[in-house]
Amino acid sequence: MGMTAKYVTVSASELEQVLAGGAKTIDIIWHKGTAAESCCWDMGKFAEDKQLAEAKQLGLHLWVDIDKDYRELHSLLTGTGFPKDANDHNLLSLALYAKDTVAGTAADFGYGPVRYLTPARVEEIAAVLAETRCSDLAEKNSFHVEEGDYMEAEFNAFKKFFVLASEAHDAILQIFV
Numbered sequence: 001m002g003m004t005a006k007y008v009t010v011s012a013s014e015l016e017q018v019l020a021g022g023a024k025t026i027d028i029i030w031h032k033g034t035a036a037e038s039c040c041w042d043m044g045k046f047a048e049d050k051q052l053a054e055a056k057q058l059g060l061h062l063w064v065d066i067d068k069d070y071r072e073l074h075s076l077l078t079g080t081g082f083p084k085d086a087n088d089h090n091l092l093s094l095a096l097y098a099k100d101t102v103a104g105t106a107a108d109f110g111y112g113p114v115r116y117l118t119p120a121r122v123e124e125i126a127a128v129l130a131e132t133r134c135s136d137l138a139e140k141n142s143f144h145v146e147e148g149d150y151m152e153a154e155f156n157a158f159k160k161f162f163v164l165a166s167e168a169h170d171a172i173l174q175i176f177v
Contacts, residue, residue: 003111004177005070005096007161009062009170012119018102018173019116061170064161069154070096076134076151079141095125095162098174111176119169126166129159 010018066073071082077092089099098115105114117125134155138145145151165172 005066006175006177007064007066008173008175009161009165009168010173012169012171015116015118015171015173021104062161062164064157066096066154066158069151072151073154073158076137076141076143076145076155079143091125091128094121095129095158096174098172102173115174115176117172117174119166119171122162122170122172123166126162129162132159 074080074082074093074096077095078090080093082097094117098117098121100117101113101115103113106112134145134152135147137143137155143151145155162172
C-alpha cells in the first residue's frame, strides 16, 4: 500500500488551539474532511476556480490529496529526493514536508506526527509558487515533464492550493498516512 500525503487548510486560530492542546488534531482533521466542512479535490481533478473561490468565501477548508506522488513532486520542486528528516530549509521542500510537528499526533497517524506550516510560511511558499512555472522547475531540476503531463497538473493544483490558503491567511496541516 505505502504512504500517502494529504494536506488541509486550517485557520490561524485553529492551529493555535491544536498547538496549545485545546483541540484534538485528529478531530479537526477528520471534521474538516466532511462534505459540510470542506472542499476536497484530488491532484489534477480539482474543482473549477469559481467553485474553489465560493468554498473559501463560505469559510470551507480545503483539502488536497497528493496520494503517493509526493516524492515525484518533491523532485520536481527541488531537484532532490524526498527528505528523510525535516532539516531541509528549502521553501519548496517545506511545502511538502514541514519541519514543525504537532506534539502527540504520531500515534494517530501511520507515518509520524502531523506537520504544519504557519500562515506566514504558507504566504512565503505561495509567493514563490505563484511566480513559478512547472516547465521552469523541470528544466532547472532536470525533471522530465511534458506539456499536459499529469505532473504538470499536480504541480498546478498544488500551487493553486497554496495560493488559496495564502489568500485566506490559513495554516496548512500535512498528514502522512
